[in-house]
Amino acid sequence: MLKGRLGLESAKVPHADRAGCLYLARGALTARDGTLAFLQGEATASDALDPGDYAIPLQGVSIILLGPGSTVSHDALRLLAHARTALAAVGEDGVRMYTAPPLIADQSALARQQARLWADERQRIKVARRMYAMRLGEVLPHRDLNVLRGIEGARMKAAYALHAQSIGIEWRGRRYDRANPLDADLPNQALNHAASALEAAAAIAVCATATIPQLGFIHEDSGQSFVLDVADLYRDAVTIPCAFKAAREALTGRGDNIERLTRRMTGTALSRQGVIPSMIERIKTLFEKQDD
Numbered sequence: 458m459l460k461g462r463l464g465l466e467s468a469k470v471p472h473a474d475r476a477g478c479l480y481l482a483r484g485a486l487t488a489r490d491g492t493l494a495f496l497q498g499e500a501t502a503s504d505a506l507d508p509g510d511y512a513i514p515l516q517g518v519s520i521i522l523l524g525p526g527s528t529v530s531h532d533a534l535r536l537l538a539h540a541r542t543a544l545a546a547v548g549e550d551g552v553r554m555y556t557a558p559p560l561i562a563d564q565s566a567l568a569r570q571q572a573r574l575w576a577d578e579r580q581r582i583k584v585a586r587r588m589y590a591m592r593l594g595e596v597l598p599h600r601d602l603n604v605l606r607g608i609e610g611a612r613m614k615a616a617y618a619l620h621a622q623s624i625g626i627e628w629r630g631r632r633y634d635r636a637n638p639l640d641a642d643l644p645n646q647a648l649n650h651a652a653s654a655l656e657a658a659a660a661i662a663v664c665a666t667a668t669i670p671q672l673g674f675i676h677e678d679s680g681q682s683f684v685l686d687v688a689d690l691y692r693d694a695v696t697i698p699c700a701f702k703a704a705r706e707a708l709t710g711r712g713d714n715i716e717r718l719t720r721r722m723t724g725t726a727l728s729r730q731g732v733i734p735s736m737i738e739r740i741k742t743l744f745e746k747q748d749d
Contacts, residue, residue: 478665478733479513480551481506482524486513488532498526515540520665522547522733545661550724551733552654554661567668570744571683575672584674587743591690606675616693624701626708643707643715647700650719652688655696658727659687662736668744687736695732699723 484497484506493513497506513521515536520543523529529544537544546555574580582600589605590596593612599605614631621628621644632645639646663670663684673682675689688696703719727733 478520478522478661478737479518480522480524480547480728481513481527482549483526484528486521486523486527486529486533488530488536491536493533493536515542518542519737520545520661522551522661524551525549543664545664547661548654548657548724549720550728551658551661552720552724552727554657554664565667567666567741567744571668571672574744575674581674584743588675588686588690591739592693602675613692616697620697620701624698624705626701626705644701644704646715647704647707647719648696650716651696651700651703651723652692654699654720654723654727655688655691655732656681656684658691658733659684659736662687662733662740665733665737666740668740687740690736690739691732695723695726695730699726 481495481497483500484495486493486495488494493515495506495511495513497508497511500506500508521537523544523546525548534544547553548555574584582602585602585605586597586600589609593609597605597608599608617631618628626644628644629642631648632641633649634640641649660670660681668683670681670684673679673684673686676682676685679685699722700719703715703722707715707718
């Protein structure tokens with residue numbers, strides 16, 4: 458199957474049969490004998506690979522996440538382009554997304570389905586209700602988006618209080634001034650940093666599925682509306698607990714600054730809980746299942 462100097466032939470493995478994403482950090486991604494190779498340098502405790510030279514299954518994954526301390530060669534980029542495997546430069550464990558070249562899947566089924574559902578007001582509400590059901594654990598009977606948002610807001614207010622009580626920090630409500638983010642108390646600052654990390658993870662998942670970030674079903678105005686929708690699916694399970702644990706550690710004065718603490722804890726949670734692969738599967742489920 459591999460032909461020519463770099464084995465540049467059209468991809469044969471459909472993305473539906475690929476394994477999702479592969480995270481690599483602190484090494485060099487290069488081309489060798491028509492396929493990818495990764496030379497892993499000195500690893501940290503969070504790295505999955507020990508130092509060594511690894512063959513990378515070029516058509517076995519949909520997206521490669523290239524973390525800190527990594528380089529990529531021109532020939533590797535050419536191989537990725539021809540295999541239609543996406544590449545994203547990300548922060549530690551995917552808590553930041555710096556760039557993602559448009560080496561996306563050679564198919565548009567999910568994007569077309571997303572656009573169809575988004576353009577039909579009745580179907581758009583169905584998708585929004587499905588997303589709220591994923592978050593809240595029940596299918597709400599309401600079909601007005603503003604009512605759904607109000608119910609979700611009340612649930613989140615209670616969730617903040619419960620998490621704060623269980624983790625052992627004082628909670629005085631969600632307050633955030635975009636013009637002066639450092640004026641917020643530590644729990645609110647931590648929530649901002651954790652939310653940014655989850656949004657980066659969601660951006661990776663949206664990129665990997667070749668869906669359309671602008672077409673959100675709950676969020677509407679942002680150019681990353683669908684990214685925000687996906688990130689919010691994990692607010693209860695990841696964003697709030699990671700933020701409040703980081704705030705508790707910062708309040709004791711035993712750790713780093715609040716941003717670094719929160720990013721590290723959130724990155725660990727993303728990795729251990731398999732959040733990005735879970736996001737990818739949820740996006741597929743969201744658009745493929747239409748029975749209500």
